[in-house]
Amino acid sequence: MIRFTLRRLLTAIPLAWAVVTVSFLLLEAAPGDVSGVLVPQGASPALREAILTKWQLEAPMVTRYLTALGNLCSGDLGLSVVRERPVLDLIREALPATLALTGCALAVMVLLGLGIGSLQALRRGSWLDRSATITSVVLHAVPSFWLAMVLVLCFALWFPVLPASQATDPMAAYLPAWRQGLDRLAHLLLPALALGAANAALIARHHRSALLEVMDQDFIRTARSLGLGPWRVLTRHALRAAVLPTVTLLGVALPFLFSGSVVVERVFAWPGMGTLIFEGIEHQDTPVVLGCFLVYGLLVVVGGLLADLAAAALDPRIRLD
Amino acid sequence: MPTLPFLLLLAACDSPSPPSGVEAPSAAGDTLVVAWADDVESLISVLPQTSADGEITWLINPMIADVGFDCGLSFAPFAAESWSFSDDGLTLDVTLRDGLQWSDGAALTARDVAFTYGLAADPAVGSPRASFVEHMDPQANPRVLDDHHLQFVFLRTYDPATMLAHAFGLELLPEHALRDADRATLKGHAFNRAPLVYGPWRVASHEAGQTVVLEPNPAFTGPEEWRPKLRRVILKVLPEAATRLLELKAGSVDMVTGLEVEDAIALRQERPDIDLHRRGWRAMEYIGWNAIDGARYQELLTAAGDGPAPEPAMAGPHPLLGDPAVRTALTQAFDIERAMTELLGSGDKLYGVRSVGTISPALCQHHASELVPLAYDPDGARAALAQAGWSDSDGDGVLDKDGRPFSLEILVSSGNPRRERIALLAQDALRQIGVELQVSTLDFNAYIQRAIHKDFDAMVGGWSADLFVDPSTQWRSGPEQVYNFVSYANPSVDALIERGLSEPDPTAAARIWRELQATIYRDQPYSFLWWVDEIVAVDGRFQDVAVHPSSPFYHLHEWWVPADKVKYEH
Numbered sequence: 001m002i003r004f005t006l007r008r009l010l011t012a013i014p015l016a017w018a019v020v021t022v023s024f025l026l027l028e029a030a031p032g033d034v035s036g037v038l039v040p041q042g043a044s045p046a047l048r049e050a051i052l053t054k055w056q057l058e059a060p061m062v063t064r065y066l067t068a069l070g071n072l073c074s075g076d077l078g079l080s081v082v083r084e085r086p087v088l089d090l091i092r093e094a095l096p097a098t099l100a101l102t103g104c105a106l107a108v109m110v111l112l113g114l115g116i117g118s119l120q121a122l123r124r125g126s127w128l129d130r131s132a133t134i135t136s137v138v139l140h141a142v143p144s145f146w147l148a149m150v151l152v153l154c155f156a157l158w159f160p161v162l163p164a165s166q167a168t169d170p171m172a173a174y175l176p177a178w179r180q181g182l183d184r185l186a187h188l189l190l191p192a193l194a195l196g197a198a199n200a201a202l203i204a205r206h207h208r209s210a211l212l213e214v215m216d217q218d219f220i221r222t223a224r225s226l227g228l229g230p231w232r233v234l235t236r237h238a239l240r241a242a243v244l245p246t247v248t249l250l251g252v253a254l255p256f257l258f259s260g261s262v263v264v265e266r267v268f269a270w271p272g273m274g275t276l277i278f279e280g281i282e283h284q285d286t287p288v289v290l291g292c293f294l295v296y297g298l299l300v301v302v303g304g305l306l307a308d309l310a311a312a313a314l315d316p317r318i319r320l321d
Numbered sequence: 322m323p324t325l326p327f328l329l330l331l332a333a334c335d336s337p338s339p340p341s342g343v344e345a346p347s348a349a350g351d352t353l354v355v356a357w358a359d360d361v362e363s364l365i366s367v368l369p370q371t372s373a374d375g376e377i378t379w380l381i382n383p384m385i386a387d388v389g390f391d392c393g394l395s396f397a398p399f400a401a402e403s404w405s406f407s408d409d410g411l412t413l414d415v416t417l418r419d420g421l422q423w424s425d426g427a428a429l430t431a432r433d434v435a436f437t438y439g440l441a442a443d444p445a446v447g448s449p450r451a452s453f454v455e456h457m458d459p460q461a462n463p464r465v466l467d468d469h470h471l472q473f474v475f476l477r478t479y480d481p482a483t484m485l486a487h488a489f490g491l492e493l494l495p496e497h498a499l500r501d502a503d504r505a506t507l508k509g510h511a512f513n514r515a516p517l518v519y520g521p522w523r524v525a526s527h528e529a530g531q532t533v534v535l536e537p538n539p540a541f542t543g544p545e546e547w548r549p550k551l552r553r554v555i556l557k558v559l560p561e562a563a564t565r566l567l568e569l570k571a572g573s574v575d576m577v578t579g580l581e582v583e584d585a586i587a588l589r590q591e592r593p594d595i596d597l598h599r600r601g602w603r604a605m606e607y608i609g610w611n612a613i614d615g616a617r618y619q620e621l622l623t624a625a626g627d628g629p630a631p632e633p634a635m636a637g638p639h640p641l642l643g644d645p646a647v648r649t650a651l652t653q654a655f656d657i658e659r660a661m662t663e664l665l666g667s668g669d670k671l672y673g674v675r676s677v678g679t680i681s682p683a684l685c686q687h688h689a690s691e692l693v694p695l696a697y698d699p700d701g702a703r704a705a706l707a708q709a710g711w712s713d714s715d716g717d718g719v720l721d722k723d724g725r726p727f728s729l730e731i732l733v734s735s736g737n738p739r740r741e742r743i744a745l746l747a748q749d750a751l752r753q754i755g756v757e758l759q760v761s762t763l764d765f766n767a768y769i770q771r772a773i774h775k776d777f778d779a780m781v782g783g784w785s786a787d788l789f790v791d792p793s794t795q796w797r798s799g800p801e802q803v804y805n806f807v808s809y810a811n812p813s814v815d816a817l818i819e820r821g822l823s824e825p826d827p828t829a830a831a832r833i834w835r836e837l838q839a840t841i842y843r844d845q846p847y848s849f850l851w852w853v854d855e856i857v858a859v860d861g862r863f864q865d866v867a868v869h870p871s872s873p874f875y876h877l878h879e880w881w882v883p884a885d886k887v888k889y890e891h
Contacts (some may be wrong), residue, residue, distance in 0.1 A: 001797045032766025038369065045801035050447045054505065083362050084508030093529050099515040152567065161572055165564050169352055169573075170555040219632055269559045271530030 001312070005305065012301040019297040020072060020290050024065055029288050033057060034081050034284045049059055055081050068290060077294070078287035082279075087291035090276060095295070098272030101195065101265070102187050102257045108196030109253065114246065118234060121205065121211035129208075136201035144260045148194035155190060161185050165269040177187025191268040195260050196232040199253045203246055210242040217241075244315050251307030258296045351882040352553040352889040353863065355504040356574040357566035358851045360558045361533050364497075364516045364524070366492035367441040367448040368437040373556060377876055378492045380554075381518040381536060385417065385434065386489040390870060393827075394482040394697065396489060399543065410478040413488050417469045422542045423495050429542075431463075431471040436496035438462050463488070478825040483789045493519065495659035502549040520548045521878045522554070532557055535666070539859070550881040552889075569595070575860040575888075578873050581738070585783075585856045586667045592888060593863075600855040601870035602683045605676045606740065606783040607847035608731070608747055610642045611775060613808040618775050629794040630800040631703045633775060633808035641727055642778065646783060648845040649695065650705035655750045661851045664739050665744075673851040679795050681786035683870065688832045689838035694849070703754050713755050720755035728757040729778040730817045734768040740781045743850065747781075780806065786852075790834050793818055796841060804851065809846040862886040 031152055035057050035269045039048045052058050056067075071078050077087035110211060112160070116136070156164035163186055172183040214220060223233050258273075265274030273292050280288035359371035366378050385401040388394065405416045422431035423644050439838055442462060454462045461474035470624065473488045487760045495517045502510050516524055523538040533556040537549040557737055559565045559576055566584050568574045570591060578600075580588070585597055625631050644649055657675065665673035674682060677692040683876035711720040720727040733744040742760060748758040758779065763771070771777050794802070798810035817837040824830040842849070857868045862882050869875030882888075 030764070030767070032764065032768070033768040034766070036766035045803065046444075047447060047449060047451060048803065050444050054447055079506070079509065084506050086509070100589075149563075152564075157567055157571060163573070164558065164567055164571065165559055167530050168528075168531065169533070170557050171352065171889060171891075173526070226853070254413075260405040267561065269530070269561070269564060271528070275530055 001309070005309075008301065008305045012298055016072075016294055017069075019293050020069065021065075022314075023290055023293045024068060024286065027281075027284055027289060028061055030284065032284065034175035034231070034286070037082055037285075038284045049312070050224040059122060064286075068286065072290065072294065075290035080280075080285055080288045082283045082285045082288075087287050090288065091273065091295055092292055094273045094276045097270060098261055098265070098274060100188065101111070101191055101224075101270060101272060102254075103263060105199075105225050105257055105261075106253075107286060108192050109199040109203055109257075110250070112200035114207055114239075114243070115173050115209025117198070117204040118211060118239065120208040121215065122230065122234065124212060132314035133208075136204045139201035140205075142198070143263075144194055144198060145263040145267055147197060148191070151190045151194055151309060152267070153173070162190050164190070167271055170238065170244070185314055191264050191270055194267070195264045196256060199256060202253070203249055205244050206249055207242060210245050211238060214238045214242045240314075244311060247311045247314060250310075251304040254307075255300050258300065331502045340864055350550070350552055350884070351384045351575060351862075351887045352550055352555060353575040353880065354557055354574045356559045356568055357556045357578075358558075358562070361527055362383055362513070363555075364513050365366070365440075365494060365510070367435060367437065367446055367450055367494070368841050369449050369506050373558075376872060377518075377522075377533060377535065377863075378468050378785065379555070379823055379872060380522040380874060380877060381520045381538070382492045382494070383520045384489050384492055385415070386485070386583070388489070388871060390683075396485055396488055399547075400493070401489065406481065406484075410481070411475050412462075413473040413475070413484065415463070415471050415473070415488070419469065420542055421519060422540060423498075423519050423538045424523060424538060425498075425517055426540070426720060427495065427497055427517075428468070429493070429495075429519050430468040431465045432468075433496050434471055435465050436500070437494045439592040440494065440499075440504070440507075441491060443504055446507060450491060451491055456484075456487065456888075461832075467839070468818050469855070477823065479574045479822060480790070480825065480827055480830055482564055482827070484830075486789065486794060487840050494518075511796055517545070521549050525553070525854040530558055547878050549878040551877075554877065563654060564806070569858060576858065576873070578855065578857045580856040580858055582665055582667045582856070585672075585858070588669075588858060594860070595858050598857045598859060598866065598868035598873075599672070600857055600868055600873065602681045602786065602852035602856055603870055604785050605679060605681070605852045606743065606781070606850045607676070608651075608655075608850065609772075609780045609782050609807045609847050610648045610845070611639050611778055612643060612782075612846060613637065613775060614639050615626070615776050615778065618808075628799075630803075632800050633798075634810055634862055636775075636808075639778070640725065641729060644707055644709055645844045647709050647711075648848075650702040650709075650754075651707070651756065652695050652845055652848040652863050653698040654702035654754045654756070655848060657694070657848070657850055658697065660743065662748045664742060665851065671857060676849040676851050677842050678849060679784055679786075679792060679836060680790055680838060683786065684790060686827065687790045687834040689835045689842075691835070692839060692842055697847075698729070701756055706754065706756075710753075718752075718755060718865065719757050723760065726757065728759065730759045730761055731781065732768055732771060733760060733762050733781040734765045735762045736765065737864070740783070743781050747848075773803045773804065775808055777806075782806065790830070791818075791822060792837060793822075795851065796837075796846075809841070809844070810842065811844060814840055862888065 039050050039056065056064065068078065079085065080090060081088065082239060116132050121134050123129050126319055135164060152164045155162040167184065167187050170181050172180050220238055223237050261272065261274035262277050265272050268276045273296070276288060277292045280292060323835040331332065357373050359373040359375060360373050361373050363374050364378050364381065370378065383399060386396040387399040400418055400421055402416050402418045404413060406413055409861045417543065418429060423429055438454055441448045442599060443451050456475055456477060458474040458476055460779060462474060463471040463473040465471050475484060498512055498517050514527060518538055522535045522540050523537055524533040526777045527533045535554040559568065565577045588595060589597065592836060613633045613636040618633060621631040621636055659671045663673065665671060673695040677689055677694055680688050682688045684692065706720060711718050715721065731738050731744050731747065743758045748760055751758050772780055794804045796805060796809055796814055798805065798815055814837060817833055817840065821830050821833040821837065824833060857873045859866050863880050864883065865879045865881060867875050
């Protein structure tokens with residue numbers, strides 16, 4: 001297992017290089033550059049020149065790429081051109097909010113996915129099964145930003161029971177600690193739902209198939225013949241056997257969660273990495289974008305590794321070496 | 322408060338007047354929650370700032386004089402107790418109020434003023450406000466006489482209000498906190514997150530990307546009447562305009578700036594308890610017509626390599642737009658009044674006024690109000706184009722001349738629905754006279770790069786109005802004038818700018834600026850569209866709200882809420 005873990009971690013190196021290089025090239029290919037943001041309209045020619053020189057914006061592309069790569073190799077993510085702050089500090093501030101959101105989205109994904117998938121399998125062919133299938137296909141197909149806006153309209157404007165944006169209410173700081181906790185939870189619900197729903201639909205469909213397959217197997221028939229009720233058969237025997245494909249799906253779903261967070265965080269004004277990336281791309285702040293994508297790349301590698309380790313722990317037949 | 326160049330006329334107000342006879346409470350009460358598009362990035366006044374930075378900087382560390390506006394700038398004492406010009410008009414003596422302190426207890430002295438202006442002048446800082454000191458003697462910008470007296474020495478005299486604006490226009494910075502800072506990376510300095518203040522407000526907390534909380538500065542040593550009446554102001558960072566509007570409707574925020582007209586109409590019906598204020602003629606919009614051959618200029622730029630940018634005139638006139646008579650015809654073909662009503666009208670209210678130049682109508686003395694905007698006249702436009710040799714010889718609906726169709730690309734920046742709409746309306750209008758416009762909607766960075774490199778035929782653009790009448794940016798000619806996007810070049814306009822900027826007599830300067838606007842309007846380098854009146858929505862429980870062109874938070878210390886309407890008790 002140690003060799004497997006090390007091998008998987010080593011794959012992060014070429015992945016990181018690829019992420020940085022592709023991101024850099026895409027930013028270069030985009031029309032315009034950060035000077036559109038840095039140089040105020042109407043600036044004097046001297047000021048414009050001073051700003052371009054200060055940030056080496058007129059250096060050749062290869063020079064800027066090699067400088068960025070060299071800095072990243074030495075662990076220096078550089079300075080944000082727009083904010084003039086170390087990118088590492090910006091990521092350190094934003095990462096907890098994104099981890100909280102993706103963690104919650106993961107929970108939504110698993111709980112909703114397994115729950116709905118199980119119900120469908122138990123009520124195979126019923127109207128519940130059919131309507132859940134249609135809903136999951138629709139949820140999987142709609143873009144997360146659209147779903148986010150629909151959720152905001154429904155639960156923040158028409159039936160105002162949940163907050164529409166941000167991670168906390170600005171007045172929450174003046175409330176008791178328990179109400180602050182509730183406030184944070186309330187702010188997490190809509191973005192986590194918007195981010196997790198599409199993957200929950202995917203998991204529900206996979207879990208339904210896996211569960212139906214397991215339900216036809218001999219050990220389930222044996223359990224039933226011994227007089228166990230359907231709920232007990234499901235929770236004690238079938239679920240455990242059917243959950244394995246879902247665990248491997250979690251590793252696959254992580255990149256979608258992280259990429260989806262960019263748009264969802266923007267819609268909900270969530271103060272995480274997604275917002276940082278969105279602003280970085282908008283302003284063509286190369287160090288910020290490269291730093292964030294690098295961290296996302298590493299998180300995906302680690303997440304995938306954890307999913308594999310969890311699958312191995314659940315199924316002794318899987319050999320990691 | 323945003324930078325002084327945006328300071329303009331007194332705002333009109335759609336909202337009812339505050340109830341008369343209601344006394345302001347003696348104690349601070351209630352919280353104002355404001356939805357704002359930008360987060361705070363820098364509270365150092367000499368650096369490039371977001372709009373949130375500008376507003377908060379002015380609230381926590383105001384300029385040394387209280388700036389007002391009525392057809393022009395006016396100044397009242399604040400940190401500066403008094404001031405006077407020497408007889409030759411070149412030296413400005415300023416006396417600071419006694420007993421002013423920063424929030425850490427250090428005395429605020431003339432050295433802090435000198436330090437702030439020194440930062441603006443330092444090329445290592447790259448300050449966008451370096452122009453404030455460019456007309457001052459480098460040895461005295463300003464000179465510190467003692468703790469409470471300083472002297473600004475100007476190299477030449479010009480409009481006295483502008484000279485005062487240059488001398489008073491920077492929000493102060495504490496020398497003892499920033500003396501040893503690396504000037505090249507000031508924006509990343511810890512001061513931006515925990516600033517020392519001397520004004521009526523302090524930053525109580527800042528959660529990146531979420532909120533900025535302002536509270537009254539308990540150590541405020543300025544004039545007693547500037548002590549805030551509200552308990553707290555919270556700026557809630559909401560980048561999406563739709564979210565800001567939604568939260569205003571839901572009642573979770575009290576104030577939103579920059580409302581679209583159609584949103585204002587809906588808001589007036591759904592939430593009549595919200596007051597809508599007008600901020601004044603701050604910004605204008607135009608369609609710019611490139612005077613030079615943009616494609617040829619790209620070749621010249623490529624040939625110049627890393628050398629200096631070539632003279633735009635070397636590219637030769639634009640094959641379709643080089644003739645002022647053609648540009649005039651294009652303006653006549655566009656029903657600007659109707660477009661203005663459609664885009665800036667709401668019932669019987671109109672949030673726009675026709676523009677004839679880049680000097681705001683708010684600057685009453687200098688604005689050429691006598692100029693009559695070109696009327697909508699498609700027949701006249703057709704006739705003018707025919708006279709210039711354009712006809713539809715092949716019957717395809719598009720004019721042509723010497724085998725070249727009258728087809729143009731028009732650039733517009735994405736994310737600004739009104740400007741995108743302008744491009745479409747213009748496209749439709751010009752099609753009626755046989756001119757084809759192809760709309761290219763670009764990301765702002767790409768849009769501005771193409772505009773700077775003059776790589777376009779036409780563009781939809783806008784300018785924020787300057788306080789100082791200095792048309793150099795838009796209209797002075799030459800390769801270094803990168804923001805003269807349309808490469809307008811007229812020697813008589815260059816001469817007028819030079820004369821106007823050196824004229825100390827405001828009446829004589831006004832005559833020059835009016836002549837300048839008339840000259841430019843004749844040449845029609847732009848189809849000047851309109852000045853936009855920004856709409857600011859504020860919950861009706863707030864009293865004495867004076868939304869001002871200089872800031873939606875003008876004299877925020879005077880805002881208050883009657884005891885029976887307080888929403889946030891804690």
